[in-house]
Amino acid sequence: MSDTVLAPAAEVPETVATYLRLRGLKPSSTSWKRKRRITVDDDNAPFTPGRDPGTLGDVLDRLSRDSGWQTTLAREDLVRQWADLAGADTAKHSEPVSLERGLLTVKCDSTAWAKNLQFMRGTILTEIGRRYPDAGVENLRFIGPDVPSWKWGPRAVPGRGPRDTYG
Structure with missing residues (x-):
C-alpha cells in the first residue's frame, strides 16, 4: 500500500x-x-425545462381553453349541479330548461315556487356568477308549470278560442 x-x-x-x-x-x-x-x-431535447409530465387536470384545462369549450362546459356544469347551487329542496321543485343569450330559464313545479325563486333571484344570480363565471348567465327567469294550450293540431284556427264552453 x-x-x-x-x-x-x-x-x-x-x-x-x-x-x-x-x-x-x-x-x-x-x-x-x-x-x-x-x-x-x-x-x-431531453431533460430541458418544461419537459416534465403535467397533471391530467392541467392537460384537460389547457385543451378546453385552447378548443374554446370553457363556456359550454361551464353551462353544462351549471345544469348538472343545479341541486348543489340552489339547494336540495329547491331543486326538487325546479330545473333549468334553457340558457340563451345570457338568460337562464328555470321551470318550477308551481307558480308559488316560481314566485319564491323570483324573490331569491339576486342570491342565486350572485352564486352562479361566483361558481360559473364562464357560463355567461346575466339574468334569470322563473316560469311556472305548462298550462294546456288550445293552439295546436292541424285544425287550429286563429282567434280567442273556446270561451263559453266552461259555463
Missing part, C-alpha cells in the same frame, strides 16, 4: 478517496469534478 499515491484531497471526494484507499487502488488521472450538462435550446 505504500506505493499507492492518492491525488490531493481537493481533487478527489472524500468518499471516493476512502473507497480507493481501502481497495488499494490509485485514483484515475481524470478530474473527479462533475461535468456540466450542455444546455440545448431545442424544445424536444
Whole structure:
C-alpha cells in the first residue's frame, strides 16, 4: 500500500478517496469534478425545462381553453349541479330548461315556487356568477308549470278560442 499515491484531497471526494484507499487502488488521472450538462435550446431535447409530465387536470384545462369549450362546459356544469347551487329542496321543485343569450330559464313545479325563486333571484344570480363565471348567465327567469294550450293540431284556427264552453 505504500506505493499507492492518492491525488490531493481537493481533487478527489472524500468518499471516493476512502473507497480507493481501502481497495488499494490509485485514483484515475481524470478530474473527479462533475461535468456540466450542455444546455440545448431545442424544445424536444431531453431533460430541458418544461419537459416534465403535467397533471391530467392541467392537460384537460389547457385543451378546453385552447378548443374554446370553457363556456359550454361551464353551462353544462351549471345544469348538472343545479341541486348543489340552489339547494336540495329547491331543486326538487325546479330545473333549468334553457340558457340563451345570457338568460337562464328555470321551470318550477308551481307558480308559488316560481314566485319564491323570483324573490331569491339576486342570491342565486350572485352564486352562479361566483361558481360559473364562464357560463355567461346575466339574468334569470322563473316560469311556472305548462298550462294546456288550445293552439295546436292541424285544425287550429286563429282567434280567442273556446270561451263559453266552461259555463
